[in-house]
Amino acid sequence: MLTPLPHIMVEPLVRSALLEDLGLGGDLTTNAIVPADTEATMSLVARQEGVIAGLDVAALAFKLMDPRIAFEPVHHDGSHVASGATIAIVRGPARALLTAERVALNFLCHLSGVASATAAVVAAVRGHKAQIVCIRKTTPGLRALEKYAVRAGGGSNHRFGLDDAVLIKDNHIAIAGDIRTAIALAKAGTGHMVKIEVEVDTLDQLEIALATGVDAVLLDNMSVEQLSRAVAMVDGRVITEASGRVTAATAPAIAATGVDLISIGWLTHSAPILDIGLDSE
Known part of the structure; x- marks a missing residue:
């Protein structure tokens, strides 16, 4: 309920x-x-x-x-x-x-x-394990309501705010210098209850993230072929999240790669x- x-x-x-x-x-x-x-x-x-x-x-x-x-x-x-x-x-x-x-x-x-x-x-990804999740691209002031509406539609919620979990994105990596350093700093700067996810754009970056140790990987704007290879590389060790211009038409092929989550910003900011x-x- x-x-x-x-x-x-x-x-x-x-x-x-x-x-x-x-x-x-x-x-x-x-x-x-x-x-x-x-x-x-x-x-x-x-x-x-x-x-x-x-x-x-x-x-x-x-x-x-x-x-x-x-x-x-x-x-x-x-x-x-x-x-x-x-x-x-x-x-x-x-x-x-x-x-x-x-x-x-x-x-x-x-x-x-x-x-x-x-x-x-x-409905488009029914039959696959992938969950549809919303992110922080919400109308200012209405985040709780919009994320509730996503749940009403059968979806799930990503972070509610910056204090939910660590999500290392491209700009964090650029300022830190590299993925390894960014992950190390995140681990040193947060408590043991905080999960860490890192955004990767390439399979090489994914390999480094897996070797360094994280809880989840955000596979950003990857092709379906790349996503399939990424899921195989992960092999169930961490949560996999696909993101980037997803629609009801493209979601089934993305879900078929075996990713755990498909995150979509427009559900809350442009529906x-x-x-x-x-x-x-």
């Missing part, structure tokens, strides 16, 4: 988004047109097929505007829904429903888009939204 994010992590993000939208004058349109005592029932409806993520976030947007709003989910995060499916029903003061609408939909559409994109790639609307009943 997908574990929802704690309220304390989500509430500040939703509150900030509502305050940004309300500005200093509040909802001028709704307040001028809709009587204060009007009640309404509305449905969140998928305009296209996809995977849902962010229902708790959407619910919070409505409830922060008015705690009297009832939010009744029809589906749950991680559900695959058809176009036209009702995702949730909201009932309560009409003013609050309309004022919170855009913020609720902004979160729900974006996170469902991330989940849907992830699910498509996960198209899933079109969801709020319809009055």
Whole structure:
């Protein structure tokens, strides 16, 4: 089961988004047109097929505007829904429903888009052992939500931040002087619980990394042929991660090489939204 994010992590993000939208004058349109005592029932409806993520976030947007709003989910995060499916029903003061609408939909559409994109790639590599993982290429401030959406789509998470693990990349190696030195410095500068991964661009670099000793290798922008040879060289000794311009179309061939992980940045920074609307009943 997908574990929802704690309220304390989500509430500040939703509150900030509502305050940004309300500005200093509040909802001028709704307040001028809709009587204060009007009640309404509305449905969140998928305009296209996809995977849902962010229902708790959407619910919070409505409830922060008015705690009297009832939010009744029809589906749950991680559900695959058809176009036209009702995702949730909201009932309560009409003013609050309309004022919170855009913020609720902004979160729900974006996170469902991330989940849907992830699910498509996960489906593409089904039958292989490779896990689809997201990285740190996230929208500033929304990392926890976007990584949650990846999990809703059946993917897994890479590092959440710089303090999760050591990932030695090309610039670290360039400044250190070489891979051996960079790995040695990382081992000396971190505790025994910290895992170390190193990015390699060539099989020669991979050979050095394996000889020096790391926990994982990031096989960056390698061809399918190179990836197959790299997996054979590793022979299960460390975790193998493939990265670099991966799509749902190219992922199956990459997964077939036997890599453990396929990391994809665009899942969080460029996934198209899933079109969801709020319809009055």
